[in-house]
Amino acid sequence: MMLPRMGLGCMNLSHAYGIPPSPEEGLAVLRGALDAGVTHLDTATLYGGGRNEDLVGRALKGRRDEVVLASKGGMALVDGVKVIDGRPETLRAQVDASLARLGVEHIDLYYLHRWDRNVPIGESVGALAALVDAGKIGAIGLSEVSVARLREAQQVAPIAAVQNEYSLWSRNPELGMLEATRSSGVTLVAFSPVARGFLSDSVGDPDALAPKDIRRSMPRFQGENWQANAALLPAWRALAAEAGCTPAQLALAWVLSRGEHVVPIPGTTRLDHVREDFAALTLPIDGAVLARAGELIDTATVSGPRYAPGPAAEVDAETFEGDV
Secondary structure (H helix, E strand, O other): OOOOOOOEEOHHHOOOOOOOOOHHHHHHHHHHHHHOOOOEEEOOOOHHHHHHHHHHHHHHOOOHHHOEEEEEEOEEEEOOEEEEOOOHHHHHHHHHHHHHHHOOOOEEEEEEOOOOOOOOHHHHHHHHHHHHHOOOEEEEEEEOOOHHHHHHHHOOOOOOEEEEEOEOOEOHHHHOHHHHHHHHOOEEEEEOOOHHHHHHOOOOOHHHOOOOOHHHHOHHHOHHHHHHHHOOHHHHHHHHHHHOOOHHHHHHHHHHOOOOOEEEOOEOOOHHHHHHHHHHHHOOOOHHHHHHHHHHOOOOOOOOOOOOHHHHOOOOOOOOOOOO
16 A cells, blocks of 8 residues: 555654643644644554544544554553553454544554564464455554564565664664565555654753653663763754754655655654654755765664663564664
8 A cells, every 4th residue: 555655653642752742732733733734644552552542533533534544453551561462353352442442444554563472473464354354454564573574474465564663773674674665565664763752852861751751761861872872963953954954854854765665654742843744755855964864873873772671572673783
């Protein structure tokens, strides 16, 4: 399936990054994004324990046909605890619950949010394929998977998209997934394309983040790693100024330059940032500047792995030597 060139990741409005905005504020952001021409919304069963799908559903009332709607299953909050469960019966139940929360009869793109290592991926994908046949979902996606897992899944059913983290500071898709998706006609959906706020220059002091902000547990935002990474920001700001754009726009322009099949889905809690991010689609940034961006912020210059050991164990995507 063809996805719009950029989407809006909706997680921030309900989940993970500190204290989310009120439902009314989140709804205003989503409705404003639709008014601004955003045509691809990405949510999940996990986000806010279903609250994010409720919110997206409210925003889509009367406007369902304006967007490509994506959600995810196979990872959910169960009694407040994150549980990865890719069993067919679980996926069937989660799709039905997503449809109800979203208030729709059909989800355009539905991802297996994480591969459940206790369930062959073919069983999970087969269940999703049956839901395609039933008309409940339009296409199948995978998230945080390796090339090997993608190939395995493709033996069972067509895969429309792989959603893996991809940004200047998380280059894991360059270990094979970038080319594997391009060559097989699969869209690579890049989540966290502005490096969880680092490349938008919006973090400041990680110690000032809200107590439950997930970045507090991420090694790149901790101790000496953070000091080394923060030292890259003055040159990053200067490069964005030279390009005539904001730091976030430069980060997004770089991701967009990685291939026509690469679709970033930045997330935010502010409508002005939505407009700023989507303006990157039409910015005339010189290729030489993008190349310099890729040299300034790269695996070799960024300190720390992207996940702590616990969350890293949940991810199947390729990793660099020394990453966990």
